[in-house]
Amino acid sequence: MKRVGIPRGLFFYYYYPLWKSFFVNLGAQVITSAPTNCLTVQQGIDSMVDESCFPIKVYFGHIKELCREPIDYLFVPRIVSVERRSYICPKFMGIPDMVRARIKDLPPLIDTIIDYSRDNKMMDNEILKAGKLFTSKISRIRDAYQAAYKELQFCKALAGQGYTMAEAINLWEGIPQPRFNCDTHLTVGLLGHGYSLYDQNISMNIIDRLRSMGCKVVLPEELDKQAIESRAALLPKRIFWTLGRKMVGSALYMAQSQDIDGIIYVACFGCGPDSMVGEIIERKIAGKPYMLITVDEHTGEAGLVTRLEAFCDMLKRRRIRNGADHFSPHG
Numbered sequence: 001m002k003r004v005g006i007p008r009g010l011f012f013y014y015y016y017p018l019w020k021s022f023f024v025n026l027g028a029q030v031i032t033s034a035p036t037n038c039l040t041v042q043q044g045i046d047s048m049v050d051e052s053c054f055p056i057k058v059y060f061g062h063i064k065e066l067c068r069e070p071i072d073y074l075f076v077p078r079i080v081s082v083e084r085r086s087y088i089c090p091k092f093m094g095i096p097d098m099v100r101a102r103i104k105d106l107p108p109l110i111d112t113i114i115d116y117s118r119d120n121k122m123m124d125n126e127i128l129k130a131g132k133l134f135t136s137k138i139s140r141i142r143d144a145y146q147a148a149y150k151e152l153q154f155c156k157a158l159a160g161q162g163y164t165m166a167e168a169i170n171l172w173e174g175i176p177q178p179r180f181n182c183d184t185h186l187t188v189g190l191l192g193h194g195y196s197l198y199d200q201n202i203s204m205n206i207i208d209r210l211r212s213m214g215c216k217v218v219l220p221e222e223l224d225k226q227a228i229e230s231r232a233a234l235l236p237k238r239i240f241w242t243l244g245r246k247m248v249g250s251a252l253y254m255a256q257s258q259d260i261d262g263i264i265y266v267a268c269f270g271c272g273p274d275s276m277v278g279e280i281i282e283r284k285i286a287g288k289p290y291m292l293i294t295v296d297e298h299t300g301e302a303g304l305v306t307r308l309e310a311f312c313d314m315l316k317r318r319r320i321r322n323g324a325d326h327f328s329p330h331g
């Protein structure tokens with residue numbers, strides 16, 4: 001049985017059920033790296049250039065870990081686009097090349113090009129190309145992909161019920177996840193790239209910290225996709241980054257929601273899209289308390305907790321005074 005390594009980083013949190021099911025349906029065994037820890041981060045920092053954003057460094061740490069495992073292939077897709085007329089950050093396009101350039105003694109890479117920006121024909125060829133590493137039967141590869149896609153839809157449905165994508169993946173893998181029942185008195189909209197929010201090391205476990213402070217956390221995956229798109233379409237120019245548009249649309253949606261007391265955006269230091277998207281959001285949601293938290297490998301836990309506590313205290317006071325003392329810095 002061939003073994004495929006899948007790093008627990010970047011689009012793992014959006015597509016792992018699809019990728020894993022696809023390879024398993026073709027008779028392979030899938031091995032994932034452990035959840036991000038200090039060693040992962042250090043290995044990533046050591047093997048990636050300083051200028052890179054934090055999630056990319058963490059991804060490299062996961063690859064280093066998998067290189068020590070007995071695997072036959074390492075799945076490092078070249079993600080260009082996951083929908084029409086929209087793109088993913090250019091760093092994703094170069095990842096297989098960066099990995100080959102920076103990490104020695106790599107197993108063979110499966111560097112499937114994921115590009116849905118134009119038509120499905122190219123994707124069809126890429127799926128077949130990856131599948132032929134495991135079987136020569138084209139019908140089996142197509143069936144494997146279709147069945148895997150259903151698994152992904154199942155996980156997304158779970159994420160729509162208030163689970164984070166990380167929790168949904170755990171549930172899908174058969175690991176029970178407790179429902180977080182606390183005496184919620186605040187509702188906070190939390191924005192950021194999934195690979196930052198759902199990686200407990202990168203986000204410093206911000207979701208559970210907010211929950212333990214009595215906040216109900218609303219994530220973009222819980223919101224209606226059409227509603228997000230319609231809010232994002234209110235901007236004078238279309239944002240062509242898929243995740244950036246999702247953040248802006250979600251922020252505008254949350255800003256109009258009476259149920260949401262405040263919005264927190266977790267950005268990554270060194271992230272080009274975040275620097276623009278965060279600024280747009282700040283200017284557009286004038287009526288709602290908003291906090292931008294920038295994370296990197298130097299982020300301190302105490303500083304984060306202090307800011308979260310201060311933000312929650314401010315939301316509570318604002319609720320008591322019915323928002324009368326809120327003045328947006330952008331008017």
Ligand code: SF4
Nearest residue numbers: 053089091268271272
């Ligand atoms: S969008 Fe930002 S955080 Fe994500 S890979 Fe690109 S630069 Fe890094």
